[in-house]
Amino acid sequence: MVIANIADNDLIKILESFKIFERNKVSLEIKLIAIAMYIVSSSVRRIALLFNVGKSTVHYWIEKFKDVLEFNEKEKVKELVIARIAVDETILKYNGKKCYLFAALDVERNKIVHLKVYPARNALAAYSFLREVLRMCEVEELILDKGPWYRDALQRLGVRFRHEAFGERSLVESVFSSFKQRAEIFFCSITVNFRRREKKFGSLRWKRALECWNRFCRMFMFYFNVVRGCY
Secondary structure: OOHHHHHOOHHHHHHHHOOOOOOOOOOHHHHHHHHHHHHHOOOHHHHHHHHOOOHHHHHHHHHHHHHHHHHHHHOOOOOOEEEEEEEEEEEEEEOOEEEEEEEEEEOOOOEEEEEEEEOOOOHHHHHHHHHHHHHHOEEEEEEEOOOHHHHHHHHHHOOOEEEOOOHHHHHHHHHHHHHHHHHHHHOHHHHHHHHHHOOOOHHHHHHHHHHHHHHHHHHHHHHHHOHHHHO
16 A cells, blocks of 8 residues: 555544544644554555654554553543444464453444453453443343353353354454454464573563554454544
């Protein structure tokens, strides 16, 4: 995609509304175009070469945007009433270790409501995830499989639900497919850096990896819910 197409795209207007930067030694337009290019597909190295800035500078712009996404997520209130939310989980791997991606999808709007990575797939993770979903919106019905990790959480939360093996719940598979495809492009450099820098501190490396997965989740949600509609 050429720069002109991105500059004229609605995505730049959306990014501008986030008010990411307070100071602009480099023009705001260049920063926003760089972030937009990264979100769509480009590498940090390619963007740095294109705009004649350091890779660390581009990385800083991207991290500032992720910080804004995190703040906006924390500011969410119960303003949406969603008829049906499909919930599912899938396995992710980091240097041979497993972690679990939980997803909640508004099946009518095909929008991700919540996305989070946990170190284990158990009752505690399921309860934590579903409770966060219910804090973000009012849900008339959850659609889940019969995974035993959901049983206690559903009972404690007292939410209406139904079990479904396929049907609407299978829509979450498209989220997982897209997530894993983009993770192969965007996330591999992070895992390489962890292997180099933190060989002696396995638990710290694992904690940092989970943090990075969840920052990637916020960026992916923005891509899935917003960016796809701009093209």
